[in-house]
Amino acid sequence: MTTVADILKSKPDPTVYTIDPATSVFEAVQLMAQKNIGALVVVEHGQVVGMVSERDYARKIALMARTSRDTPLRDIMTSPVMYVRPQQTSEQCMALMTENRLRHLPVMEDGRLIGLISIGDLVKDIISEQQFIIEQLEHYISGQRG
Numbered sequence: 217m218t219t220v221a222d223i224l225k226s227k228p229d230p231t232v233y234t235i236d237p238a239t240s241v242f243e244a245v246q247l248m249a250q251k252n253i254g255a256l257v258v259v260e261h262g263q264v265v266g267m268v269s270e271r272d273y274a275r276k277i278a279l280m281a282r283t284s285r286d287t288p289l290r291d292i293m294t295s296p297v298m299y300v301r302p303q304q305t306s307e308q309c310m311a312l313m314t315e316n317r318l319r320h321l322p323v324m325e326d327g328r329l330i331g332l333i334s335i336g337d338l339v340k341d342i343i344s345e346q347q348f349i350i351e352q353l354e355h356y357i358s359g360q361r362g
């Protein structure tokens with residue numbers, strides 16, 4: 217069974233992109249576009265205090281007639297943050313995401329932020345696990361025929 221630690225190891229870039237809550241929403245959106253990611257972990261004085269995603273921007277800035285340059289992240293971030301530990305399984309993460317309508321989960325170990333997994337990371341893992349099972353079954357079937 218794949219764990220969060222396994223998924224983190226398979227990510228090409230181990231950096232966790234974080235941002236300060238006093239930063240403007242505009243700068244956060246710029247950073248997300250630059251890094252080609254959909255969410256940032258909001259960190260203040262070394263502590264995780266929130267998450268901000270493209271969805272927060274769409275719903276809390278664009279739809280509410282605020283301006284992204286004048287709004288600090290603190291005003292739109294999602295808090296408190298739901299997180300996972302490295303020993304948890306991909307199934308547990310999927311369940312958490314589905315139940316709570318989340319697409320990103322920070323990974324914490326001993327109070328430290330060590331990674332982030334997204335719904336896309338989990339889907340990628342599930343696809344490769346299924347691919348493996350299909351290949352095993354194909355070998356089994358062709359072995360039976362031979």
Ligand SMILES: NC(=O)c1ccc[n+]([C@@H]2O[C@H](COP(=O)([O-])OP(=O)(O)OC[C@H]3O[C@@H](n4cnc5c(N)ncnc54)[C@H](O)[C@@H]3O)[C@@H](O)[C@H]2O)c1
Pocket residue numbers: 227231232233234252253254255256257319320332333334335336337340
């Ligand atoms: N082929 C792959 O390896 C792969 C992996 C993940 C996502 N994707 C694709 O990317 C698209 C969007 O993915 P998504 O909805 O999962 O979200 P996303 O765009 O936020 O995530 C894309 C990748 O960036 C990473 N990421 C996002 N925010 C991060 C942060 N703050 N710090 C560190 N890493 C961060 C995620 O873990 C994921 O690996 C989808 O089309 C998905 O299929 C592909």
